[in-house]
Amino acid sequence: xxxxxxxxxxxNIGVDIIDQEHQKLFQTINELFALRREKRKNRRxxxxxxxxxxxxxxxxxxxxxLYMKSIGYQGLDMHRRLxxxxxxxxxxxxxxxxxxEDYSPAAVDHFxxxxxxxxxxxxxxxxxxxxGEKMSKWAGLLPDEEVKAMEMVIACLIQDMFQLEAKVVSDxxxxxxxxxxxxxxxxxxxxxxxxxxxxxxxxxxxxxVNTVGKIMGITSDKLDxxxxxxxxxxxxxxxxxxxxxxxxxxxxxxxxxxxxxxxxFQEVFAKKxxxxxxxxxxxxxxxSYCVIAPHLLEEGIGVSIRADNAMAEIERYLIKRExxxxxxxxxxxxxxxxxxxxxxxxxxxxxxxxxxxxMAAIRAITLDKPDLVMLDYEMPVCDGMHTLEMLRSEEEYAxxxxxxxxxxxxxxxxxxxLDLKPEGYILKYLKPMEIKNRIDEYFKLQSSKKEIKL
Numbered sequence: 001x002x003x004x005x006x007x008x009x010x011x012n013i014g015v016d017i018i019d020q021e022h023q024k025l026f027q028t029i030n031e032l033f034a035l036r037r038e039k040r041k042n043r044r045x046x047x048x049x050x051x052x053x054x055x056x057x058x059x060x061x062x063x064x065x066l067y068m069k070s071i072g073y074q075g076l077d078m079h080r081r082l083x084x085x086x087x088x089x090x091x092x093x094x095x096x097x098x099x100x101e102d103y104s105p106a107a108v109d110h111f112x113x114x115x116x117x118x119x120x121x122x123x124x125x126x127x128x129x130x131x132g133e134k135m136s137k138w139a140g141l142l143p144d145e146e147v148k149a150m151e152m153v154i155a156c157l158i159q160d161m162f163q164l165e166a167k168v169v170s171d172x173x174x175x176x177x178x179x180x181x182x183x184x185x186x187x188x189x190x191x192x193x194x195x196x197x198x199x200x201x202x203x204x205x206x207x208x209v210n211t212v213g214k215i216m217g218i219t220s221d222k223l224d225x226x227x228x229x230x231x232x233x234x235x236x237x238x239x240x241x242x243x244x245x246x247x248x249x250x251x252x253x254x255x256x257x258x259x260x261x262x263x264x265f266q267e268v269f270a271k272k273x274x275x276x277x278x279x280x281x282x283x284x285x286x287x288s289y290c291v292i293a294p295h296l297l298e299e300g301i302g303v304s305i306r307a308d309n310a311m312a313e314i315e316r317y318l319i320k321r322e323x324x325x326x327x328x329x330x331x332x333x334x335x336x337x338x339x340x341x342x343x344x345x346x347x348x349x350x351x352x353x354x355x356x357x358x359m360a361a362i363r364a365i366t367l368d369k370p371d372l373v374m375l376d377y378e379m380p381v382c383d384g385m386h387t388l389e390m391l392r393s394e395e396e397y398a399x400x401x402x403x404x405x406x407x408x409x410x411x412x413x414x415x416x417x418l419d420l421k422p423e424g425y426i427l428k429y430l431k432p433m434e435i436k437n438r439i440d441e442y443f444k445l446q447s448s449k450k451e452i453k454l
Contacts, residue, residue, distance in 0.1 A: 117176025
């Protein structure tokens with residue numbers, strides 16, 4: 001940890017009010033560094049310093065945004081988003097860690113490291129962009145709705161794989177150091193195209209020790225070759241689950257993988273603009289997920305409504321609403337990961353809603369009767385068989401089609417539900433496209449039956 005943050009001439013952007021406020025922020029951080037150098041826990045002093053830093057940062061953000069608005073700066077919305085993320089996500093998460101760790105040296109170092117890295121990076125790129133000296137680093141982010149969807153998938157995966165609650169600390173992570181880190185890069189490409197996906201995962205060292213290490217039964221609190229190697233395979237599986245929601249990703253295969261030093265990681269960030277750059281906090285440590293894939297913007301994965309495109313986007317929305325209504329599928333599973341995977345697999349062609357339990361499924365069906373229910377067999381309290389029994393007992397919903405989606409393929413389990421007349425029985429371990437094909441075949445068959453009746 002550095003002893004102080006030196007103010008450099010290159011931090012000036014040439015706007016006096018902004019430069020003066022930046023210098024005050026640097027000074028406040030240096031005062032917190034001074035407390036850290038004393039090597040004694042002065043909780044009250046830290047609290048007062050952090051509160052002053054927060055108050056000044058919020059005032060500075062407001063003044064800076066007013067200035068940008070006064071000059072008609074086109075990147076104002078993105079700049080506001082970065083300020084909001086630091087104010088509403090990053091700082092609260094860092095403060096929670098300080099309280100949880102009782103202002104331990106490690107927690108204080110982490111707070112100062114992230115705040116310093118964010119402030120320097122933001123000043124050198126985004127603030128310089130206000131005056132046209134540099135280009136915004138975040139001009140290539142995916143639209144908010146796409147980023148939020150990926151946040152949710154990643155958080156669900158962390159919960160399902162490691163039983164850890166993950167909270168977004170930043171949706172524009174700039175590569176700031178957080179503790180000792182492991183930087184792992186995967187590059188995917190196709191044989192015929194120049195387009196590629198570059199994905200960088202950053203793990204705080206203690207996160208790997210507390211998750212993969214514990215699964216392996218490792219008692220040491222340090223990384224070793226075996227743990228790093230196992231973490232590589234876990235990371236590749238993790239990436240597969242996350243990126244599988246992008247249909248085009250299925251065409252790609254891994255071309256390269258690297259373990260990067262922090263300096264090399266910084267070089268990647270300096271040269272390329274990420275489309276997704278997320279930082280998560282968990283009780284076991286911090287984790288970052290970054291995606292560099294410019295072609296996603298070219299392919300039009302999503303479009304945010306802006307002043308210059310609002311009318312066109314509204315027109316497209318109205319046209320979509322007039323199209324033939326899509327079949328409705330209710331996915332019922334107590335696993336968040338399975339629900340999200342099914343939604344991503346099917347939502348292109350069907351209207352997909354989700355329920356996490358049998359009772360939630362009954363409520364959902366009474367409110368909006370689906371064309372098909374994909375029902376997990378094993379769920380706590382009210383399992384799939386009991387849920388189907390309740391449906392069949394109600395005349396109004398007795399004819400709702402149900403296909404079991406389960407990991408249980410033994411003959412006894414199948415036999416138990418045959419009398420309840422499900423439409424099918426699909427095993428979860430099938431390849432996603434096999435599951436999708438089975439669902440498509442079901443609806444094609446139903447369509448054919450309707451045509452014959454007509």
